[in-house]
Amino acid sequence: MTRRIGSATIAALTDAEGPFFSPRADAFPAATAEHWRRADELDPAALRDGGWWLRFRCFLVRLDSGRTLLVDAGIGGLDAPARTWAPVPGSLPAELAAAGVAPGDVDTVVITHLHTDHVGWAVEAGAPYFGTARYLVPGADIEAVSRLNPALDRVLVEPLRATGQLVPAEGDLDVADGVRVVATPGHTPGHQSVLLADTVLLTGDLLVHAVQLVDPALPYAHDDAPERARESRQAWLNRHEGVLATAHLGEPFLDWPMSAGRP
Numbered sequence: 001m002t003r004r005i006g007s008a009t010i011a012a013l014t015d016a017e018g019p020f021f022s023p024r025a026d027a028f029p030a031a032t033a034e035h036w037r038r039a040d041e042l043d044p045a046a047l048r049d050g051g052w053w054l055r056f057r058c059f060l061v062r063l064d065s066g067r068t069l070l071v072d073a074g075i076g077g078l079d080a081p082a083r084t085w086a087p088v089p090g091s092l093p094a095e096l097a098a099a100g101v102a103p104g105d106v107d108t109v110v111i112t113h114l115h116t117d118h119v120g121w122a123v124e125a126g127a128p129y130f131g132t133a134r135y136l137v138p139g140a141d142i143e144a145v146s147r148l149n150p151a152l153d154r155v156l157v158e159p160l161r162a163t164g165q166l167v168p169a170e171g172d173l174d175v176a177d178g179v180r181v182v183a184t185p186g187h188t189p190g191h192q193s194v195l196l197a198d199t200v201l202l203t204g205d206l207l208v209h210a211v212q213l214v215d216p217a218l219p220y221a222h223d224d225a226p227e228r229a230r231e232s233r234q235a236w237l238n239r240h241e242g243v244l245a246t247a248h249l250g251e252p253f254l255d256w257p258m259s260a261g262r263p
């Protein structure tokens with residue numbers, strides 16, 4: 001699915017899809033039956049057999065200037081760190097090929113945060129998969145990697161550092177004309193999102209389920225700092241007008257605020 005925004009074309013690429021690893025009520029312990037009812041109405045494709053069915057999505061951004069950017073790198077191949085819980089292998093390489101993009105065409109990879117389902121294809125078989133790209137990785141996540149997931153230091157951070165492709169990102173940053181990385185901390189210490197042409201917010205895991213659109217204050221059990229995550233989510237959902245491009249919802253693009261008004 002593709003959208004055209006200003007001088008950019010943004011394509012949603014689904015690396016994989018599958019069930020969440022625990023009952024959804026465990027992920028959102030404060031959600032009520034009414035929250036779930038409204039969330040399922042808003043995003044019916046995320047509900048399957050009574051459970052949470054996730055997409056693992058990346059976004060390809062192509063600018064008229066010729067720049068090619070990728071936001072997040074999916075769950076990865078058979079040996080990727082996400083293999084313990086996610087349905088590897090993902091199909092991002094085939095999705096990119098279908099879009100006419102070779103790995104070497106990508107000049108910038110933005111990693112929203114250091115969780116295994118967002119970094120899968122960043123490094124394959126010990127080498128950066130996108131051979132000429134710079135990788136913008138949240139600096140605060142790199143600093144916290146031994147606490148977040150020590151294995152990612154060895155299989156992700158170190159190979160990117162060794163080739164000089166690792167760019168620790170600190171706070172807000174313009175990475176191309178109309179493409180801004182914005183700090184949205186809380187899900188992880190340095191979690192970041194991408195704002196495209198002031199119109200499309202590529203959220204990363206600022207929100208992971210439509211129940212957080214119904215009530216942005218709902219805590220998510222897998223946020224590193226739930227209070228900080230809530231502040232980031234509420235701040236952006238309160239002020240953003242345009243489109244939300246999400247990693248895990250059933251629908252990749254959602255007009256925001258919804259016509260019925262803000263939740």
Ligand SMILES: [Zn+2]
Pocket residue numbers: 115117118205247248
């Ligand atoms: Zn995620």
